[in-house]
Amino acid sequence: MKYPVHTLAALAAASLLLSGCAAAAGSVGPAPAPPSGASAPAATSPAAGGHAGGHHGSASVAPHGTPAGPSEAALMVCGDQPMDRLTSILGLDYRPHTVNRWADSTYTCTYHLQEGALNISVQEAADQASARKYFDAMQALAKDAKPIEGLANLGFPAYETADGSAVFQKDAFILHVDASGLPATLGRDSMSRNAVAYQLSTTILACWVEHH
Numbered sequence: 528m529k530y531p532v533h534t535l536a537a538l539a540a541a542s543l544l545l546s547g548c549a550a551a552a553g554s555v556g557p558a559p560a561p562p563s564g565a566s567a568p569a570a571t572s573p574a575a576g577g578h579a580g581g582h583h584g585s586a587s588v589a590p591h592g593t594p595a596g597p598s599e600a601a602l603m604v605c606g607d608q609p610m611d612r613l614t615s616i617l618g619l620d621y622r623p624h625t626v627n628r629w630a631d632s633t634y635t636c637t638y639h640l641q642e643g644a645l646n647i648s649v650q651e652a653a654d655q656a657s658a659r660k661y662f663d664a665m666q667a668l669a670k671d672a673k674p675i676e677g678l679a680n681l682g683f684p685a686y687e688t689a690d691g692s693a694v695f696q697k698d699a700f701i702l703h704v705d706a707s708g709l710p711a712t713l714g715r716d717s718m719s720r721n722a723v724a725y726q727l728s729t730t731i732l733a734c735w736v737e738h739h
Contacts, residue, residue, distance in 0.1 A: 597629050601649040603734045604648070605627050610622060610638075617713060635648040642709050642713050646703075647704050651699060658698065671690070673687055683697050690720075691711075691723075
């Protein structure tokens with residue numbers, strides 16, 4: 528990442544001061560149609576057998592989550608705090624359209640920006656041990672993965688990929704912010720997509736810590 532560790536740690540500390548985190552309004556159901564010219568959201572976990580954010584994988588490494596539906600914590604990735612943070616750090620004068628889906632124990636929220644799609648997903652495992660096993664498999668399969676270390680990882684297992692993904696494991700959740708569909712830099716301050724992914728990750732983690 529382009530930001531030095533001490534700057535990342537400061538950003539993380541600021542994120543942890545957030546309050547009033549809330550889940551997205553409404554229930555999860557069929558995803559509405561994306562705006563004209565926008566692509567439909569794709570599953571970002573290896574369980575989907577696809578490729579996103581420098582990741583390749585197979586269903587053999589997928590944890591067993593809860594099939595009934597996403598948890599309140601997972602729903603937060605499509606809530607007001609990530610949206611507000613995204614519009615703030617990029618200096619947007621609009622709120623990006625979002626599309627959500629629940630499949631294979633993974634809740635995915637896609638933010639449709641003018642520059643491209645930003646995917647935030649939460650894989651829900653049966654327990655913390657299963658989540659860690661899945662996280663380790665993801666990191667091993669990810670292309671050009673580098674651990675996020677020191678104060679910047681907030682005490683959680685975490686890594687990033689060169690093309691703009693940040694992945695954190697907390698409790699039974701694996702959080703994956705995938706900015707690989709965005710330009711290398713964007714926003715009024717020409718922020719790197721890795722920095723965008725990191726800042727959104729810490730914002731969501733702050734919400735989870737607050738509601739633990």
